[in-house]
Amino acid sequence: xxxxxxxxxxxxxxxxxxxxxxxxxxxxxxxxxxxxxxxxxxxxxxxxxxxxxxxxxxxxxxxxxxxxxxxxxxxxxxxxxxxxxxxxxxxxxxxxxxxxxxxxxxxxxxxxxxxxxxxxxxxxxxxxxxxxxxxxxxxxxxxxxxxxxxxxxxxxxxxxxxxxxxxxxxxxxxxxxxxxxxxxxxxxxxxxxxxxxxxxxxxxxxxxxxxxxxxxxxxxxxxxxxxxxxxxxxxxxxxxxxxxxxxxxxxxxxxxxxxxxxxxxxxxxxxxxxxxxxxxxxxxxxxxxxxxxxxxxxxxxxxxxxxxxxxxxxxxxxxxxxxxxxxxxxxxxxxxxxxxxxxxxxxxxxxxxxxxxxxxxxxxxxxxxxxxxxxxxxxxxxxxxxxxxxxxxxxxxxxxxxxxxxxxxxxxxxxxxxxxx
Numbered sequence: 001x002x003x004x005x006x007x008x009x010x011x012x013x014x015x016x017x018x019x020x021x022x023x024x025x026x027x028x029x030x031x032x033x034x035x036x037x038x039x040x041x042x043x044x045x046x047x048x049x050x051x052x053x054x055x056x057x058x059x060x061x062x063x064x065x066x067x068x069x070x071x072x073x074x075x076x077x078x079x080x081x082x083x084x085x086x087x088x089x090x091x092x093x094x095x096x097x098x099x100x101x102x103x104x105x106x107x108x109x110x111x112x113x114x115x116x117x118x119x120x121x122x123x124x125x126x127x128x129x130x131x132x133x134x135x136x137x138x139x140x141x142x143x144x145x146x147x148x149x150x151x152x153x154x155x156x157x158x159x160x161x162x163x164x165x166x167x168x169x170x171x172x173x174x175x176x177x178x179x180x181x182x183x184x185x186x187x188x189x190x191x192x193x194x195x196x197x198x199x200x201x202x203x204x205x206x207x208x209x210x211x212x213x214x215x216x217x218x219x220x221x222x223x224x225x226x227x228x229x230x231x232x233x234x235x236x237x238x239x240x241x242x243x244x245x246x247x248x249x250x251x252x253x254x255x256x257x258x259x260x261x262x263x264x265x266x267x268x269x270x271x272x273x274x275x276x277x278x279x280x281x282x283x284x285x286x287x288x289x290x291x292x293x294x295x296x297x298x299x300x301x302x303x304x305x306x307x308x309x310x311x312x313x314x315x316x317x318x319x320x321x322x323x324x325x326x327x328x329x330x331x332x333x334x335x336x337x338x339x340x341x342x343x344x345x346x347x348x349x350x351x352x353x354x355x356x357x358x359x360x361x362x363x364x365x366x367x368x369x370x371x372x373x374x375x376x377x378x379x380x381x382x383x384x385x386x387x388x389x390x391x392x393x394x395x396x397x398x399x400x401x402x403x404x405x406x407x408x409x410x411x412x413x414x415x416x417x418x419x420x421x
Contacts (some may be wrong), residue, residue, distance in 0.1 A: 009041055010038050014034040014089065015140040016033075016137075018371075019153045024151070028149070033123055038108070040109060048071050052102075060088075064136075064213060067133065067135070079252060084121055093250050138159075141157040187249075190222070191378075192375075196225070207304055209261055210276070214232065214275045216237050217277050218230070218240065219277045219278065219291070221241045223281075224249070226280040235276075238269070245323075264286050265290040269298040273300070275299075277304075278307075279305075281308070292356055292357070296421070305413055307414040309411060311410040320408070322401055323407070327393070371406075
């Protein structure tokens with residue numbers, strides 16, 4: 001075994017059912033899975049790692065397997081597994097090994113379990129097995145990071161042509177996304193992203209719930225772009241932010257705010273205690289079946305759940321030369337992001353489908369901003385799906401167009417009212 005005690009360990013697994021990005025669980029409580037690349041470490045941030053995994057999975061249909069005999073794995077032979085037969089899985093492991101071993105600082109925790117020593121197997125929950133000869137299909141791949149006795153999902157991929165609706169093809173599996181991307185940019189995130197439009201804030205205040213003495217909880221607060229507005233209005237604010245760096249900035253910038261350093265799914269909020277719950281450009285990272293009941297319990301009966309975001313590229317505006325160049329960069333990608341986080345109607349449906357909220361209003365805003373090349377680079381670097389090279393390319397286009405460009409953006413706001421229960 002390689003000594004990697006001081007390094008961050010990752011694992012890549014194939015799954016029967018999807019795992020939500022951000023989900024944390026005990027390493028003893030894994031759902032049934034096939035390990036595709038066992039514990040390993042790499043240097044640097046996660047961007048190169050996640051891209052390498054995504055590229056290795058490009059074009060891969062769901063993984064077909066046949067169950068074999070039961071076996072005992074681990075140094076103490078205390079891990080019950082079931083061997084599986086699958087040429088597909090063996091080939092995907094080899095591609096992952098090729099891609100990951102090229103990354104800076106790569107080291108496998110147990111090199112003997114890679115390459116020729118790789119034995120495809122299903123790790124079941126204790127006491128569960130599948131009859132030998134039975135078949136199954138794995139349509140989901142996850143990347144998890146291990147810390148102590150816990151594992152946290154940092155990226156998810158759906159294999160196959162029917163994973164994400166319109167526009168998804170077997171040549172473009174879902175993009176690998178990292179919700180902690182923003183925490184690595186904590187120092188510059190707040191200044192790189194433009195503020196929400198004044199008209200949106202006017203409508204937030206028009207709820208009558210932004211005033212001294214009332215309470216708000218900001219879910220996925222980042223470095224406090226929305227939080228600060230509620231503080232300025234004299235509200236008592238709780239900010240929920242999983243990123244350690246962003247949470248530290250929040251505490252320093254807004255010492256009067258109670259910062260909960262956790263995911264929204266794990267936040268312990270007192271019931272019936274807030275007039276406002278807010279998710280500003282953050283709800284698409286959340287597991288809504290978990291978060292929406294939590295928000296509903298935390299809101300007072302007269303409270304509101306406000307969800308909004310900026311959309312960086314207004315579909316209703318003229319297509320500028322710069323925007324055409326941006327589109328060309330995006331079209332070259334070999335992966336596509338699952339779903340559409342910018343779709344206000346889909347977001348509203350997800351909220352209503354919980355049975356816990358009614359939609360009071362959906363409002364849309366259109367606005368423009370002038371940006372330099374440096375501002376484009378800084379802004380696009382904050383987008384989780386953009387690589388540094390792509391951001392540099394976009395910035396170089398600005399230089400070719402005279403050093404400044406006008407971008408047409410949009411925003412939307414959902415006002416949801418909790419249903420009585």
